[in-house]
Amino acid sequence: MSVPGFSFDVLATTGRARAGLLTTPHGTVETPAFMPVGTVGTVKALDPAELRTAGVEMLLANAYHLHLRPGEDLIRALGGLHRFMGWDGPILTDSGGFQVFSLETMRTLDEDGVEFRSHVDGSRRRFTPESVIGLERALGADIIMQFDHVVPGQASHAVARDAAERSVRWLERCQTAFEATGIERRAPPQALFPIVQGGIYPDLRRASARSIATVGDWLGFGIGGLSVGEAKVDMYAMLDVLDAELPRDRPRYLMGVGFPDDLIAGIQRGVDLFDCVAPTRMGRNGTAFTSAGRVNIRRAEMRDDGEPLDPLCDCSTCGRFSRAYLRHLFAADEMLGPRLLSLHNVHFLVSLVRAARATLLAGDPIELNPSLSPERSP
Amino acid sequence: MSVPGFSFDVLATTGRARAGLLTTPHGTVETPAFMPVGTVGTVKALDPAELRTAGVEMLLANAYHLHLRPGEDLIRALGGLHRFMGWDGPILTDSGGFQVFSLETMRTLDEDGVEFRSHVDGSRRRFTPESVIGLERALGADIIMQFDHVVPGQASHAVARDAAERSVRWLERCQTAFEATGIERRAPPQALFPIVQGGIYPDLRRASARSIATVGDWLGFGIGGLSVGEAKVDMYAMLDVLDAELPRDRPRYLMGVGFPDDLIAGIQRGVDLFDCVAPTRMGRNGTAFTSAGRVNIRRAEMRDDGEPLDPLCDCSTCGRFSRAYLRHLFAADEMLGPRLLSLHNVHFLVSLVRAARATLLAGDPIELNPSLSPERSP
Numbered sequence: 001m002s003v004p005g006f007s008f009d010v011l012a013t014t015g016r017a018r019a020g021l022l023t024t025p026h027g028t029v030e031t032p033a034f035m036p037v038g039t040v041g042t043v044k045a046l047d048p049a050e051l052r053t054a055g056v057e058m059l060l061a062n063a064y065h066l067h068l069r070p071g072e073d074l075i076r077a078l079g080g081l082h083r084f085m086g087w088d089g090p091i092l093t094d095s096g097g098f099q100v101f102s103l104e105t106m107r108t109l110d111e112d113g114v115e116f117r118s119h120v121d122g123s124r125r126r127f128t129p130e131s132v133i134g135l136e137r138a139l140g141a142d143i144i145m146q147f148d149h150v151v152p153g154q155a156s157h158a159v160a161r162d163a164a165e166r167s168v169r170w171l172e173r174c175q176t177a178f179e180a181t182g183i184e185r186r187a188p189p190q191a192l193f194p195i196v197q198g199g200i201y202p203d204l205r206r207a208s209a210r211s212i213a214t215v216g217d218w219l220g221f222g223i224g225g226l227s228v229g230e231a232k233v234d235m236y237a238m239l240d241v242l243d244a245e246l247p248r249d250r251p252r253y254l255m256g257v258g259f260p261d262d263l264i265a266g267i268q269r270g271v272d273l274f275d276c277v278a279p280t281r282m283g284r285n286g287t288a289f290t291s292a293g294r295v296n297i298r299r300a301e302m303r304d305d306g307e308p309l310d311p312l313c314d315c316s317t318c319g320r321f322s323r324a325y326l327r328h329l330f331a332a333d334e335m336l337g338p339r340l341l342s343l344h345n346v347h348f349l350v351s352l353v354r355a356a357r358a359t360l361l362a363g364d365p366i367e368l369n370p371s372l373s374p375e376r377s378p
Numbered sequence: 379m380s381v382p383g384f385s386f387d388v389l390a391t392t393g394r395a396r397a398g399l400l401t402t403p404h405g406t407v408e409t410p411a412f413m414p415v416g417t418v419g420t421v422k423a424l425d426p427a428e429l430r431t432a433g434v435e436m437l438l439a440n441a442y443h444l445h446l447r448p449g450e451d452l453i454r455a456l457g458g459l460h461r462f463m464g465w466d467g468p469i470l471t472d473s474g475g476f477q478v479f480s481l482e483t484m485r486t487l488d489e490d491g492v493e494f495r496s497h498v499d500g501s502r503r504r505f506t507p508e509s510v511i512g513l514e515r516a517l518g519a520d521i522i523m524q525f526d527h528v529v530p531g532q533a534s535h536a537v538a539r540d541a542a543e544r545s546v547r548w549l550e551r552c553q554t555a556f557e558a559t560g561i562e563r564r565a566p567p568q569a570l571f572p573i574v575q576g577g578i579y580p581d582l583r584r585a586s587a588r589s590i591a592t593v594g595d596w597l598g599f600g601i602g603g604l605s606v607g608e609a610k611v612d613m614y615a616m617l618d619v620l621d622a623e624l625p626r627d628r629p630r631y632l633m634g635v636g637f638p639d640d641l642i643a644g645i646q647r648g649v650d651l652f653d654c655v656a657p658t659r660m661g662r663n664g665t666a667f668t669s670a671g672r673v674n675i676r677r678a679e680m681r682d683d684g685e686p687l688d689p690l691c692d693c694s695t696c697g698r699f700s701r702a703y704l705r706h707l708f709a710a711d712e713m714l715g716p717r718l719l720s721l722h723n724v725h726f727l728v729s730l731v732r733a734a735r736a737t738l739l740a741g742d743p744i745e746l747n748p749s750l751s752p753e754r755s756p
Contacts, residue, residue: 041706045713049694070681070706078684078702086698303448306456316427320464324456328419328448335423335713 005142005189006219008251008272012361016243016270019360022220022251024090024142025188026082027057031251031272034258034353035060035092036280036346040069041085044280045335045342048087054315054347055354059087060275063135063144064096064127068120072138080140080187092275093141095132097148097167097195098224098256109149111166129173133192137181141190145222145255146174148195153230160199163225167197168211175216193253195222200234202241209245220251223271227257235262239269246270260289260352260372267356268366279349283342286330289349293371295323297341302327315347383567384520384597386629386650390739394621394648397738400598400629402468402520403566404460405435409629409650412636412731413438413470414658414724418447419463422658423713423720426465432693432725433732437465438653441513441522442474442505446498450516458518458565470653471519473510475526475545475573476602476634487527489544507551511570515559519568523600523633524552526573531608538577541603545575546589553594571631573600578612580619587623598629601649605635613640617647624648638667638730638750645734646744657727661720664708667727671749673701675719680705693725 005025012019020031036043036051038061043051051059061081066072075084082088100107100114107116113128129147136144147170149163171194178192194212198204212218223242226235239254246252251272257263258276266274279289286298290310295302297309305323317326317340329337356366383403390397398409414421414429416439421429429437439459444450453462460466478485478492485494491506507525514522525548527541549572556570572590576582590596601620604613617632624630629650635641636654644652657667664676668688673680675687683701695704695718707715734744 040710040712041703042710042712042714045717047714047717048698069710070702074682074702077682078700084700084703086703304452304455320426322456322462324448324452325419325462325464332418332420332447334418334420335716336420336425338713339423339425339717 026090029057035275037277040065055350058090063093064099076138091141092143095145095147101150129170130177133177153228164197164208191219195224264368279345280342283345284338317344404468407435413653415655418443433728436468441471442477454516469519470521473523473525479528507548508555511555531606542575542586569597573602642746657723658720661723662716695722
């Protein structure tokens with residue numbers, strides 16, 4: 001299958017891990033790649049120019065959040081999401097499946113779609129496979145995800161099976177809507193990615209991947225419904241199962257995953273794309289990833305610490321500011337604090353993945369620095 | 379009078395307005411200059427690198443705020459304020475006189491000093507001329523202001539006179555403390571500036587300036603107690619009075635002033651340095667200075683406005699983002715909104731003052747674009 005503007009090349013492999021190059025209409029991404037999350041069209045606290053400097057090549061944005069505010073019609077009228085948010089590189093939009101099935105507010109599900117209340121203003125909304133494709137078409141991201149049915153990590157086999165099978169039926173409707181809207185569009189081409197579901201059950205994951213293959217030929221694959229409360233060992237087992245099921249010449253995107261140890265574990269198991277809000281969310285709360293484990297900058301012992309957050313880091317935060325200064329910014333509730341820690345965390349994850357890529361290109365196996373395991377964190 | 383590292387050269391004059399060059403141990407500042415305010419060691423929402431790009435050459439920081447949090451001893455131990463906040467250019471510290479006399483919390487004044495409660499933790503604190511000089515020595519700014527007695531713009535002649543005379547007595551004590559601490563210091567030299575007080579009374583302003591001249595020879599002069607509630611016509615009248623009293627070969631710093639029309643009025647009346655929290659405070663609240671007057675980005679009509687904040691502005695906000703996007707950021711309470719507007723506002727004021735300087739160097743008179751008058755603002 002070939003779509004103008006899109007390609008994926010695997011440049012090197014070590015075991016199941018791969019280094020590749022993903023090309024989209026808005027540029028090329030070196031894989032494995034970590035995508036920061038620009039929920040409502042901004043990676044919280046950060047400027048697109050800073051993201052570039054930190055080595056970010058591709059962003060994720062949430063169709064759900066942008067639909068509620070400011071709305072896809074406005075974004076389309078203003079030239080699409082890339083122009084709206086001032087990011088001319090590749091963008092991927094998540095479909096909103098994760099959000100509508102995670103909502104605290106009441107929602108009702110039927111075969112046609114999901115009705116839910118907006119968390120912004122309480123208004124009633126309805127997402128269907130067709131409406132979500134219309135939404136993602138309007139936003140204009142390079143890669144758009146199917147609308148799927150996501151269940152918690154503790155879901156039973158029966159619940160996970162129902163959701164996985166519904167996700168495949170919705171994929172067919174997404175594809176039909178995607179092709180229908182493609183005909184009338186003059187905008188740059190988009191790629192629709194299916195999402196493999198199936199909870200923590202190998203048979204369901206296998207069935208999901210095989211059903212997806214019968215629906216069409218895809219430029220890449222999302223692996224959803226992981227990192228949603230299940231044990232890490234289960235997540236890794238699902239990646240092991242899917243490695244044999246998904247075509248090796250297409251990118252694999254492990255959705256919502258982005259802690260350092262999970263990135264390494266994912267790369268080792270053949271994953272090419274990741275996204276997670278962790279670096280910015282934790283940064284806003286004063287927690288930094290470092291080469292020596294997590295650091296909480298609010299702790300009292302940081303008060304007079306003249307060292308950088310991570311002496312081994314070459315980001316612009318660590319090159320200029322002491323832990324004492326960063327702690328002061330958080331203590332005084334100054335916006336620069338969340339900014340500098342978010343920037344550091346994004347840089348840290350991007351650098352971690354880049355280093356893994358360099359290792360793969362050199363033909364070496366990927367290993368996790370033990371200090372990056374959360375169990376080691378202070 | 380000559381102090382190593384400091385000089386001031388007037389390069390061009392038109393009427394009373396001057397273009398000059400102020401040299402400090404941390405670099406040279408083209409005057410007239412606008413200093414953004416880094417209250418607690420950060421210009422709110424902005425990174426030092428952004429300030430440089432916006433054309434900022436010198437910052438102000440508040441000794442009062444830094445004393446309360448994180449404390450001058452910590453900053454000195456970490457190498458001084460420049461290093462602490464990652465700004466290697468010139469810094470001026472305000473003495474805290476304005477803050478302690480503006481506090482809502484109880485304070486008691488006697489000839490020795492002022493006792494007040496910390497707005498951070500309610501603890502009792504005492505500022506005297508000697509303690510404030512010790513504080514400003516520890517911070518290590520290039521220019522440090524005397525501890526003064528500030529009264530509101532509506533203060534009576536008797537109240538303003540009492541405060542102005544006390545400020546001169548405190549100046550003598552500041553000078554003694556400054557010279558005593560200078561002997562033991564190995565740090566870069568600092569310049570102590572006196573502050574002319576006297577409310578809106580020409581005779582008091584004249585007397586204050588003349589008394590200050592009898593206390594010592596100064597590298598520059600602060601003009602305080604203005605823009606504190608008095609009528610603009612009174613502020614301008616005081617600048618007219620002082621122009622004849624202050625030596626023309628020294629820089630004049632109009633404290634706390636920084637709206638566009640006041641900057642132009644000040645430059646026309648011989649002022650060389652300005653500071654104000656307005657660009658960042660207003661930016662955080664969603665208001666932008668523009669060449670067509672003030673713009674409130676939160677207004678409903680901005681919702682689908684694809685134009686930049688100010689089409690005539692060359693800042694990085696206006697070069698990349700639409701009003702609609704900026705409004706969206708504020709509506710969604712995203713940190714990037716305050717960042718981008720603060721940056722634009724700082725750039726706007728710095729550019730305004732730079733343009734005035736270029737006009738003076740060309741030998742032309744300074745005139746205010748009428749749209750910058752607040753009466754014209756929408």
